[in-house]
Amino acid sequence: MEMNMSFSHDMGDEYEKFIRRMNPPRVVIDNEACKNATVIRVDCANEHGILLEVVQILTDLNLIINKAYISADGNWFMDVFNVTDQDGNKITDEGILDYITKSLGPESCFTSAMRSVGVKQTMDHTEIELTGSDRPGLLSELSAVLKHLKCNVVNAEVWTHNTRAAAVIQVTDEETGTSITNLERLSRIKALLCNVLKGSNKSSLAKTIVSHSVTHTDRRLHQMMFADRDYEQTGDDVLEDRQRPNVDVVNWYDKDYSVVTIRCKDRPKLLFDTVCTLTDMGYVVFHAKIDTEGPQSYQVVRFLLSLHGRFHESEILYDFMRL
Structure with missing residues (x-):
């Protein structure tokens, strides 16, 4: 059984490499097509999670995505992003433009299905993940x-x-300046931090994980909060109507997909947070249009989604309320 699984994995990896060689990613950066923004076009073979990785790369550069057009039909993925810097200017720094091209183009490895988003091995430090009840002074x-x-x-x-x-x-480690590898010491760190997270309420849920890998922090925090079901609303935690994003869900049963339209106040990393949420919920984005409109800087997002089963409006509404 193990040999068959290994063989299947190797074959799948080789097939992916073959498809990549036949259809290498293509990145076009255009500073002339739009008056107020730099236009970035990305064409490549489609892979699950690829939209999140592309948005993550642009977000990590602190670029503002004003508009985006996303299409992922079949085995092909095509995105167009209108981006600016934090001051609303086009991207003219050659270093940043070169980084975008290398990160998203043929030299990158972002389309690998075996690659976790933003994860790399390191021995420079130890990473501790904590989830628990919030309180003053925690x-x-x-x-x-x-x-x-x-x-x-x-x-x-x-x-x-x-x-x-x-x-x-x-x-x-305070003395060596390197990662902590002693298992007994790591176990003690986990136990004491878990006690702090529980506080006086020893029955409350708390979790501590120690690793030597570096995860994309924002991406990992999304996963941790989602796994902790932080989006579930109780009592006074419900937002006022004026603070809620406007989320409209239409299920097209004959086409086997759902259309989700979101209108909410714009802010940095909004698209990244939105795509993270949809990915964590298991939805696949086939088409999307993102537009920042009006003097109040509202962002309107329309997604065409698919999932095994139907889209639950209340679930997505509550989850988007935390963005």
Whole structure:
């Protein structure tokens, strides 16, 4: 059985490489086609999760996506993005333009089905993932415990929503400045941090994971919060109507897909957060149009989606409320 599985995996990987050689990704960056934005066109063989990876690369460069047209029919993927820098200017920095071309073009590996989004191995530090109940002073308590355990915090990002908290913390050994590999020490770190997350409520859910891989932080926090079901609303946590994104869902039963239209206040990383949410929910985007409109900078997003089963409007509405 193991030999058959290995053979199947190898064949699938070789087939993917063959398709890639026959149809290499093509990236065109045009600063003349649009008056107010740089236009980036990406054509390549379609793979599950490829839209998220492309949006992630552009978002990591702090680019603002004002408009986008997405099409993923069959085995082919074609996207057009109108982007600017944080000041609303076209992208003219040759270093950034070259990075985009290399990251999305034939030299990249972003279409590999075996590649996790934003993950690479490292021994420079240890990564700690935490989920638990939020409360005042939680971050201070976690920092104090790590200090007591002689852990140096290299980087940390914390999200909170609906009384739940998720954090990705990168630490090194205080003395050596390298990752922590002693299993007994790692076990102690996990146990003490888990106790802090539970606080006085020992029955509350808390989770601590330690690894030596580097995950794209925002992507991982999305996954952690979704797995923690942070989007479930209770009592006073329900947003006022004026704060809610306007989400409209139409199921086209005869075509076996759903059309989702979202209108909400624009902000940085909105498209990335939206695509992350849809990906975590298991939806596949076949077509989409994104447009930032009007003086109030609202973003209108229309997705054509497919999933095994029908789209549940209440589920997507609550999940988008946390974006």
